[in-house]
Amino acid sequence: METNVSVAEHIALAGARLVLPVGVVEGDRLAVEGSRIAAITSGGTEPGDLDLTGYTVVPGFVDLHVHGGGGASYASGIAEEALRAARTHLEHGTTTTIASTVTGEIDEVARQAAVLSELVEDGVLAGIHFEGPFISPGRCGAHRADLLRDPDPALVRKLVDAARGHARMVTLAPELPGGLDSVRMLADLGVIAAVGHTDSDYPTTLEAIDAGATVATHLFNAMPAIAHRAPGPIVALLEDERVTVELINDGVHLHPSVLGLAYGTAGASRVALITDAMGAAGMGDGLYPLGPLQVQVKDGVAMLPDGSSIAGSTLTLDRAFQRSVQVDNLTLNQAAESLSTTPARLLGLADSIGTLEIGKLADLVVVDSGTLDLVAVMRHGRWVLGDEKFAVVRPV
Template identity: 85%
Template structure:
């Protein structure tokens, strides 16, 4: 409500038990439209996106309802097949939540949700480029199919982002971070990431060989457009908020950050630049 965050993404509880990842199975629910609507209403207008498994009872009806409410319906943590995913897209689903992760893979006779989500131009696909969730060639495949204007680079980060190795809580669950990789203490499932977007930017350019314009589009312009915020953020244009991230030209490491016209990090390096 203070406007610091763009909104709320409910990643669950309407997801598949078979693909629940670091979610507690006993808290999962079928996406009954009345229950989904109750959760959206509880957000007091700040619900931006709901990730659900469309194959579950009520899934497709909930996708339609979310689309009617102007809330993004995302397909993720799902055991959906190709045909059901196509139905979800036709019903109004427009996002693939961390594509490839927590969903069936591609098989030669069972393309599954990945192919359905990649091939439809109405769908934006999220990718976690931390070197753990996706092999670089898989990220290259997604870019080659969808293009930068349909890829949103995300972190999927939990509370250990920017911190060192150790034990961290994830709701009621315990997570161990080792060598920067977050896994549940019980079961060993990957529990989100410790990724920050400056690292995702650097990997995309230096490891995947993406151009600066492709990477910036996926980090900034595409998510802003998806969330309906491109009139104020997502690109450097007159009249938009002066939100800037500066990286150096050698290793693409973070140098400075400006938020709404004021330097919050490294501003002394750019003393000649006056705030907007």
């Protein structure tokens, strides 16, 4: 995970466009010392170790919901595969990753959680997200229906305990038996309860939010559509300021106008752009595992082989950032907020990541200011991706 393009105790970046919490500034100087941002200064003429004129620097991306990448799956229960998946997304700008599991036998998912917990303790991952098996059979998508379970609090607690304190989020359908009780339990444990893969109606979704649910798992997908007399879960989740809504902005899961609706209602401060990526992210077309299922990827779109359901995505967050600005007309600040600031705050990590500010970890993504193509990635003050421009640095 920590194979570096370069390592430097001190480095100053000059000339770049910086996307800061206060807005976008041109030509400011950002200094890194060790793993932290040491200074952000403006108006000076002192050169930096790297002249990044023509480039834009944004905070490292935070992915709340990702199943794999680089041909590897977090649900494999194999540490080497998890490392490969994390590395793939790191090289696409995701400096903080939550590993998502997929529906399987309870004991098998618990075993996977134990393996992933070791990687959280090693600093590779930031936590574990359990997506399934506590979801609706009618909205299960790319989850094996025969392995689904009602969200009995005892079973939910078994998975949370298997994560050894590193469970960050559990997706469940609150209308199922035990659903609301499990939401309350998760809230008491400090684990995010997310509403998703659900057939819940509007009143039940409101009950779940009042019980402590604070996230909508890939809003609009795997849940009933909005009807004028039956608004369903989408409206309940969108209208409540306590809820952060996940969106998959890959051009497949959502029409741009639907994404615009979510932003117009919730705003960037309540939208977290996610990948929901499976093992094909960063790879080509072909057949890939997703938990106990096989997924066919054609032209970059992941589907169950019978064509019955989208099966995650092949998205990476650098592409989501680029699309959000170029296609959906978000501002740089809105895109950075949804890709970094909002998910960092949701995870309780806003003191150390999510924005470019003095004292925070030097998690940086450098993109070309014109094309917004990814150029370089820094994690904890270390370059992990970049061309020869980033290979040699000198002390400040």
